[in-house]
Amino acid sequence: MKKVKGVTVATTIRDLFQDQHDALVSDTSRTILASHYGTFSQELVGSLSKSIEEHLTSIGDHKVVVDCMFSILLEGLQNIRIHGGRDNHGNQLGYLLIGSADEDHKIILANIMDASDAKKARTYLNEINNYSDETLEEMYTAALSNEFFSQNGGASLAFINTRIKSNKLGYQFNDLNEEIVLFSLKITLSRLQ
Numbered sequence: 336m337k338k339v340k341g342v343t344v345a346t347t348i349r350d351l352f353q354d355q356h357d358a359l360v361s362d363t364s365r366t367i368l369a370s371h372y373g374t375f376s377q378e379l380v381g382s383l384s385k386s387i388e389e390h391l392t393s394i395g396d397h398k399v400v401v402d403c404m405f406s407i408l409l410e411g412l413q414n415i416r417i418h419g420g421r422d423n424h425g426n427q428l429g430y431l432l433i434g435s436a437d438e439d440h441k442i443i444l445a446n447i448m449d450a451s452d453a454k455k456a457r458t459y460l461n462e463i464n465n466y467s468d469e470t471l472e473e474m475y476t477a478a479l480s481n482e483f484f485s486q487n488g489g490a491s492l493a494f495i496n497t498r499i500k501s502n503k504l505g506y507q508f509n510d511l512n513e514e515i516v517l518f519s520l521k522i523t524l525s526r527l528q
Contacts, residue, residue, distance in 0.1 A: 344422040344511045348372070351509055351517055352430040355443050365441070369433040374426065375419075378414040387433065392440060399528050403500040404521035407522060410493040411444040419446035420515055439526055445519040453508045453516050463495055464503040471499050482499070514523060 352372045355495055369387055371379075388405045396404075408431075415429040424427060429446035448456065463471065475495045497520075498504055505521030 344447075344515070345424075345426065345428060347509075347511055348422075348428050348430070348517055351519070352432075352445070355432055355445075357432075358480055359441060361437070363379065364435065365436045365451060367433070368435050368440070369431055372430040372489055373428065373434055375416050375429060375431075377416065377419060380409070380416060383407045383431065384410065397528055400524065400526055403524055403528075404442075407442060407500055407524065409415075409496050410496060411442070411504075413523075414443060414493050415446040417450075419484075420448050422515070424509070435526075437526070440524045442522040442524060443519055444522070445517055447511065447515050448508075448518040450510070450516050452515055453518070456518065457506070457508065459491065460494065460506050463498050466498075468499070471495055475499065480513040490517070500524070 336385070347374060354372060358366060362412075368390060369383060386407055387408060388401055391404055391506065392398075393477045412431065414516045417426075419427050419429050427447070429444070431445075432441075432443040434441045466474070475492065478492050478495070496506065502525070505523075507519040507521070509517040509519070511517055
C-alpha cells in the first residue's frame with residue numbers, strides 16, 4: 336500500500352472501510368445489513384449482535400444460521416475490543432460490514448494490529464483454513480478443556496470457532512505505517528443450512 340504524506344491512520348482506515356462498503360453495495364443482489372466504522376464499546380457490541388440476530392430471525396433465516404451469525408459477531412467484535420490495536424493517537428479503530436444475499440451473508444471485521452503480529456496471524460489463518468472439520472473440532476475442544484490461553488489465545492479460539500461455523504476465512508493486511516497494519520477478516524456464512 337502506498338503511503339501518502341499527511342494522511343492519518345484514521346483516514347486510511349476510513350478509506351479502506353469505504354472501499355469494502357462500496358464493493359458490497361456494487362453487488363446488486365446484496366443488501367447491507369450493518370455498517371459501522373469507529374470504536375466498539377461493550378454496549379455497541381451487544382446491541383449490534385442482538386439487533387442483527389433479531390433481524391435475521393424476522394426475515395426467516397434458519398435458527399442455525401442466526402445462531403452462527405450471533406456467535407461470529409459476538410466473538411469477532413469482542414476480539415476487536417480486546418485484541419485490537421490503537422493508532423498513533425490512542426484510538427482503537429475498526430469496522431464491521433455485513434452484506435446479505437439469498438445464498439449467504441458476507442461479514443467483514445477489521446481492526447488495527449501490530450505489524451510484527453501480521454505474519455504470525457497470516458500463518459495461523461492459513462493453517463486453520465486447511466484443517467478438516469474434524470481437526471478444527473478437536474482443536475477447539477482441546478483448547479477449552481485444557482483452559483490454555485496465551486495472550487492471544489482468545490483470538491485464536493475465536494478464529495477456530497468462526498472457521499467451524501463458516502467457510503474458509505478470507506483476510507487482508509493493509510500497512511498503515513511501519514508499526515501497525517489493518518487486519519480485515521472476511522467471513523462467508525451460508526444461508527442454505
